[in-house]
Amino acid sequence: MGEGARARLRGWVYRKRDVGGKIFIVLRDSEGILQVVIDRSQAPREAVAEAERADIEASVEAAGVLARDPRAPGGVELRAHHFKVYGESRNFPIKGGEGVDYLLDVRHLWVRSRRLTAVWRIRHTVLKALREYLERNGWWEVSPPILTQSAVEGGATLFEVNFFGRKAYLSQSAQFYLEALIYSLEKVWSLTPSFRAERSRTRRHLYEYWHLEVEQAWAGMEDLMRIGEEMVAYTVDAVLRERLEELSLLKRDTERLEPARKPGYPRITYDEALEILRRKGVDLKWGDDLGADEERLLTEEFETPFYVTHFPKQIKSFYMKTDRSRPDVVLGFDLLAPEGYGEVIGGSEREDDYEVLYARIVEEGLNPEDYKWYLDLRRYGSVPHAGFGLGVDRLVMWIAGLDHIRDSIPFPRFRDRIYP
Template sequence: MQEGFISTREALARGDGERVKLRGWVYRKRDLASKVFVVMRDADGVIQCVVDRSKADVAAQASSATIESSIEVEGVIRSDPRAPGGKEVEVEKFNIIGLADDFPIKGGESIDYLLDVRHLWLRSRKLTQIMRIRATVLKALRDHFTSNGWWEVSPPILTQSAVEGGATLFSVDFFGRKAYLSQSAQFYLEVMIFSLERVWSLTPSFRAERSRTRRHLYEYWHLEGEAAWMDMHDMMKFVEGLVKSAVKAVLDERQEELQFLGRNQEPLEETLKSSFAEVTYDEAIERLQRKGVNIKWGDDIGADEERVLTQDERVPFFLTMFPKHLKSFYMKVCDRRPEVALGFDLEAPEGYGEVVGGSQREDRYDVLLQRIKENNLNPDDYQWYLDLRRFGSVPHSGFGLGVDRLVMWITGIDHIRDVIPFPRLRERIYP
């Protein structure tokens, strides 16, 4: 099927006079008196194809091609500074493979409409650039785990108990019994550290909280890790390296995409050069109060407060040492300050807010059991989780990284719906 076809990127690298065969889709078209101009797109980019009207049969084919028709062209490379990429194809053969109906996206449509036709809007150059960056981020994250000796495991999506809390669960009927869509793979990963020590997974997670913000999805991609023998600061150091590996890969490999999106790359470059600072919850409350935010010690730091904290920052930083009543029961309590949990959030700068949440896990059976009861949870539902503290418990820590939020910050995109192929939003489920 390949038969000598090359990509638009390869074609733009060829010299004048070289023959090329390309295939893709019609991105734009102009019919003039003497020529037909067809801008063709493929996964790598776009290239201008020019058909002279003197080639009547070829010109007729090009002229009849509609936007988003799939095509094959063959011709000769010519330099032209007016063409995208500075080169074009002087077409000698033009074949329509799939003639497209009138394409329903013409420019200027509303967000709601574009979401309704998401299956077609994903062809846009903007979303194509974002998905390429997303793929690069995922590969870099995987490579970082592998190079540091972590093991990938495959936890289930259906679970019988909550990780974070019942109010945010999606329930499903599992053969007459109630089960839930996973909020997190954490508990299952904790099981695996007793054999493999350092484990990670990439799975969808589901949260039913009724939030409508620019960074909220009801189904999102969750990169999680758990490691034996690590305390909170050990895990923070690993997370810093993990995030930097993704930023570096994008800066090294996706320059064209970043430039197309108009991303200011200075914060990304500064991120690689800087150490991530640690800001305690106490310090964050003081900063927010100085900025005029009505907040006191013990209040939650939500999306609005995170935006205030991060909007003037250029580099990610860790927010640590939260009041324990704000955090989950499994987080270890600080020995020096029993009202505080050993948890951390990694806050992305420029107003983006939390992209990673993690903590040192409570490794003592009696303390964990008491925390479960304090949170009005049924200990019977967590007996297997408690067993981990009865049979060779060790200090351990873990984290969850929201892939979509990380990609959102790296690309500089305003809304999380644009960094995932098919966003699940509260209003309705799109195709």
């Protein structure tokens, strides 16, 4: 709407000033902010009285005429002839300058902040773009359970649940269920919460996170790496096209994202990663896992996301297929985001031979009976297949340039405490 147009707005009081016979209220809603001016000399007495009692975060309605004013946020203001308070807000507990722990304690209120609202919009676009990519490329969305009887990654990271007197676990991954579904739909994906009971508490970890997973029949490691980079590039491009205002509010350097808009990301092997780290003074032994510090150092070498492939078998899961030309490594891959953000995708070609998979389960000290149904998939019409999991919260964290993963999701879950 242009200057002189009549408008009616509903939202919340973001800022308020009472100066020189006028009340200036910056109104916040899902679209952004707009300054509302209530002139005591022109507005009805009832509107002035309502504006006077409107405190920060009160819900209000305003109606009037739009006018240009370069001093107003965005250069436009609403000169109101109507103003009404719907929900009072006395002494809103967030004043500015509070610490992280306090803001987490009042997370249910802090989610209203302009900064976090910008993140939620970016997150929306990330999820929309991921779904668009998959739908446009012939993938089927499915709905796997989040209660399971078997571990995908490892028993030490499981949350145990009493399921009517039987032991069950919150899912670490939908992978096994997706593997079952490729025998009917061939290319399947899901978006579910996953749970990891790891003791680590870092800026990149959540105990409940959103996990987008894909699994494809008749596919290998190279096929899924191509899909992963295309999906991430498609998503970065969508955010840069649709969410520049939000990225600017977050002070994100969008030039750092530009190189990631096109697929064709670099690839290095685990062995090459060790060589890079040794040049940087980190002396990892072959077979050591790459932690957050090592990933951060590797990302300094690249301007785009990049793949690390062919990890030692001993540090990866039993279901990953070994390289037949080099049985001590698996056909696995991680996609690391630059700028120190680290892994956003982890995947592999899956072992499709019954005898080999059975032997790997035993070798890992697991009970084959616990994986009977998973082994059945290799007994009845097994096919080469591969898949990966993408951490949505980690992806949002990188694209939005956030310092901590807790701000990539509305209500983060940490060890020892739940907010709210």
